[in-house]
Amino acid sequence: MKWPRLQRRTLALIAVTVPLALLFVYVALRSGPMAPVAVTVVTVESRAIAPALAGIGTVQARYTYMIGPTAAGRVLRLDVHVGDTVKAGQVLGEMDPVDLDERLRAQQAAIKSADAALRQAEARQTFAQTQAARYEQLLAARGTSEETVLTKRQDLTLANAALAAAREDGMRLRADLQALRAQRSNLRLVAPVAGLVAARDADPGTTVVAGQAVVELIDPASLWIDTRFDQVSVEGLAAGLPARIVLRSRRGQGVAGRVLRIEPRADAVTEETLAKIVFDKLPQALPPVGELAEVTVHLAELPAAPTIPNAALRTVGGQRGVWKLTDGSLGFAPLALGRSDLEGHVQVQRGIDAGERVVLYAEKPLTARSRIQVVERLPGVAP
Secondary structure: OOOHHHHHHHHHHHHHEEEEEHHHHHHHHOOOOOOEEEEEEEEEEOOOOOOOEEEEEEEOOOOEEOOOOOOOOOEEEEEOOOOOOOOOOEEEEOOOEEEEEHHHHHHHHHHHHHHHHHHHHHHHHHHHHHHHHHHHHHHHHHOOHHHHHHHHHHHHHHHHHHHHHHHHHHHHHHHHHHHHHHHHHOEEEEOOOOOEEEOOOOOOOEEOOOOOOOOOEOOHHHHHEEEEEEHHHOOOOOOOEEEEEEOOOOOOEEEEEEEEEEEEEEEOOOOEEEEEEEEOOOOOOOOOOOOOOEEEEEEOOOEEEEEHHHHEEEEEOOEEEEEEEEEEEEEEEEEEEEEEEOOEEEEEEEEEOOEEOOOOOEOOOOOOOEEEOOOOOOOOOOO
16 A cells, blocks of 8 residues: 555654644653742641740830939039039039028028128017016106106017017028028039949030929839840830840840830831830840840740641631641631740641641742642752
8 A cells, every 4th residue: 555645744743743742742741831839848736935025126125314403504523524424413413503602601690690680680679678678667666757668668669579580580581591501412413323434424514494404314123125126026015024135236146035025005107016024134244235136935835736837827808717628628717826936836726637738838829729749848848
């Protein structure tokens, strides 16, 4: 039998194209767009976790003292500089008294004059009292007239009034002197407690108003961390919980601390809860106020429950959950999540049980129709 020439060419073409088509389909199914998605899976474990909260804060001083004059004036001298350690009651500086010393001397002179006037009034009162008593006796013996006795009685009344006025005037002048001395004493800038000079806001010769701070003093023993925590994960935060503080300038040198209190007012803009963290023992070299610090608060350990890695969580249709493998088929399972720890584990309240398998990593986004291939690990992805 002899094949027609055209028919032989057709058969040859088919013999070439069919293997190529099969090869194309094979390549498309194995490594092309239709290839299965490589995934790694993990088995849900029932385990206890120790949740922790991570926050960031700044070093602040619990007690800060703004020392300045109680009246407007000019700074006469300052004896301390930033970084100096001072004692309680130490004079840090002084305001210019202007004419206050002269007013003190004038007031003291006025008091001496008032004392002299008082002695004069006392003498007059004594004389008037004697005269009044003498003329009372003469009137009883009919040795003088009643009008004269009335005059002596009036002189005694006037002398008593003058003596009382002299005494009151002396008391007023002494009170004024005391007030001037208090003003003079307030011109001295005195440290109320032992502390560290954190700022010097004015120099000698500067005019400041009443209440304006000249020196800022902090209590170095009262340093704490003003810390912020995300409100989403702040459940369980309470006073007294242990904490670990890592200062930015001392990476890897964490120090122990504890939660002192939770602020009653949160930050409504950043949605953060504020808390104060104190050191169990202050560092040898005190950190500067304002330095950033990372704070980790350790919460109480939770009982065993189904736990998955955080990396397995996906959001599909607005729901958080995992891709679950059941008899080789893939399905999305929405979950009710519980607490998590800093090692990347999160407990599941509802939606999955211990022993089930879920997708941990996938080389591309998954859908319910995705074909998957379970592998040991994905290139460039931690197991």
